[in-house]
Amino acid sequence: MPDGQGRSFFRPQTLETGRHQSYEQALEGEYAFRIDRGEKPPFETYNDATSELRGIIQACVQDGKSLRARGSLWSLSTCAVTNGRLIDNKALRLAFEVPRDLTNPAYTGDAAKLRFVECGNSIAALNDYLFASGLSIKACGSNNGQTIAGALSTGTHGSAYEFGAMQEMVVGLHLIAGPNKHVYLQRQSSPVMQPVFAQSIGADFIQDDTLFNAALVSFGSFGIIHGVMIETRELFLLNAVRFRHPYDAKLKAAIDACDPTLIPLPAEANSVPRDKPYHFEIFFNPNEGTPPAEAILLVMYESAYDPDTYVAPEWQGAGESGLGASGLNVMGALLGRIPSPLNRLAVPLLNSQVNQEFSPYFKQAIIRDLFRGEQTLGKTLACGVGIPVARAVEAMEIAFKAYKDADTVLPLILSHRFVKGTKALLGFTRFDTTAILEMDAVNTPETRAFFNQVWSDLDAAGIPFTLHWGKYNVFLTPDRVRNRYGDAAVDQWLTSRETLMESAAVRQTFTNAFMTDLGLAT
Ligand SMILES: Cc1cc2nc3c(=O)[nH]c(=O)nc-3n(C[C@H](O)[C@H](O)[C@H](O)COP(=O)(O)OP(=O)(O)OC[C@H]3O[C@@H](n4cnc5c(N)ncnc54)[C@H](O)[C@@H]3O)c2cc1C
Structure with a gap:
């Protein structure tokens, strides 16, 4: 050897x-x-x-x-x-x-x-x-x-x-x-x-x-x-606020415009300077409704970092999913705390656990202290679907409908994040502002079937979308890669x-x- x-x-x-x-x-x-x-x-x-x-x-x-x-x-x-x-x-x-x-x-x-x-x-x-x-x-x-x-x-x-x-x-x-x-x-x-x-x-x-x-x-x-x-x-400080907000016309307008400043912050975060928005993330728990009445928002605004006064927030504790938690972390944290397979009787327990993981907070921290290690393991699965921001709301509605039609109970979080477009030829955040529709779940045949259904439905609706290369993306085929990135980009890459x-x-x-x-x- x-x-x-x-x-x-x-x-x-x-x-x-x-x-x-x-x-x-x-x-x-x-x-x-x-x-x-x-x-x-x-x-x-x-x-x-x-x-x-x-x-x-x-x-x-x-x-x-x-x-x-x-x-x-x-x-x-x-x-x-x-x-x-x-x-x-x-x-x-x-x-x-x-x-x-x-x-x-x-x-x-x-x-x-x-x-x-x-x-x-x-x-x-x-x-x-x-x-x-x-x-x-x-x-x-x-x-x-x-x-x-x-x-x-x-x-x-x-x-x-x-x-x-x-x-x-x-x-x-x-x-x-x-x-x-x-x-x-x-x-x-x-x-x-x-x-x-x-x-x-x-x-x-x-x-x-x-x-x-x-x-x-x-x-x-x-x-x-x-x-x-x-x-x-x-170094810069992020004023990070997690809170609930109705899934209403105002939130949909903020998603369409990719503009968190359209959403007022809760009272305890009123003093946060809002001239430098940094991070906009919206979580939905489809087990609260399809669509749910409320979304969970994580919004971060920049301000100056002062080494003399800065105190890093405490880690929330072993097994918890952390301040910058994505749906994937939350699913990992829930493994073992919810029955498997799930049935409708377990939905209130599931929802209370999800609520606990996404409890409201207002913290000031630098990147290093917000987006930290993943403490949980287990069979979870995530998928990131890149979509032009103008079609983000429509895409999420399609995912809600697919979940409703599936008539099943899955441990599942749907969310939106937003990313400025990349010049990388095969960067999946390729739209000028790319909305990422994330589907995070426990990895079972049912969740994989649900992910596949959403991909098919997005395709049927004519929504152009890419898939995160490092997440679950079995929908991709040679034709779909070319169709999504264009022959010119694929050929240049090759x-x-x-x-x-x-x-x-x-x-x-x-x-x-x-x-x-x-x-x-x-
Ligand atoms: C808990 C968790 C949270 C996550 N959160 C996010 C998130 O918030 N946003 C997001 O976009 N993704 C997220 N992901 C996905 C993850 O960020 C990506 O899959 C990332 O690529 C993994 O990095 P890695 O170092 O583990 O690389 P690997 O998974 O080991 O490799 C990724 C790719 O990089 C290549 N590679 C690695 N090193 C080299 C090298 N030296 N030279 C050439 N190629 C190399 C590998 O061949 C492979 O193709 C998350 C995943 C987990 C498990």
């Missing part, structure tokens, strides 16, 4: 099931890296890891084994796995400040806020690292256990609707595209680094918008993303993959069943 020299090693493993047991993947095993003990200067350690990653690709090409880099395996689809070998990158977690003289003189951003981070940094680790310098990531999903490379590779998003999904922070990618090829890639239209930076990591320097936009959301298909250049920002990767053999090595099933393997 090939074993990388240095920090990497191979561990045999026959089965992978992912974090929420949403699939079963037979495999040969995975490479992993030993923790860096700081024996060498960090930059040397980084470059050594590049060499090891190249060696791992070489070994897999030689052995005819498929290979895929994986992050925390938080994806619920099979995008992160393959029947050959995986690379667990989680010990690759260096992070660097960027010397100003290596940046391009045309760079209009603040060089002091750039960071070059290794792929395996978790969002939690990144938050801590940046906090020490008074900095913050710009956007985050509901939790922080993903790795930076894994999160951006599927288009992980929160509801920072004026900023976008997590990949929008990224301005450079160090991509290992074969045993003999690795590149530092950035957009031609917004140059950030000079070629000398690429030289310092031994990489070819490429400035190209199409190649960058293709590789940015590519779910492990373009090789190994070893390092990521991100733009950060100063051509970019061919251009960037060293050879057809390397492309084959980084091809998994997920891509083949979607017509994305060439």
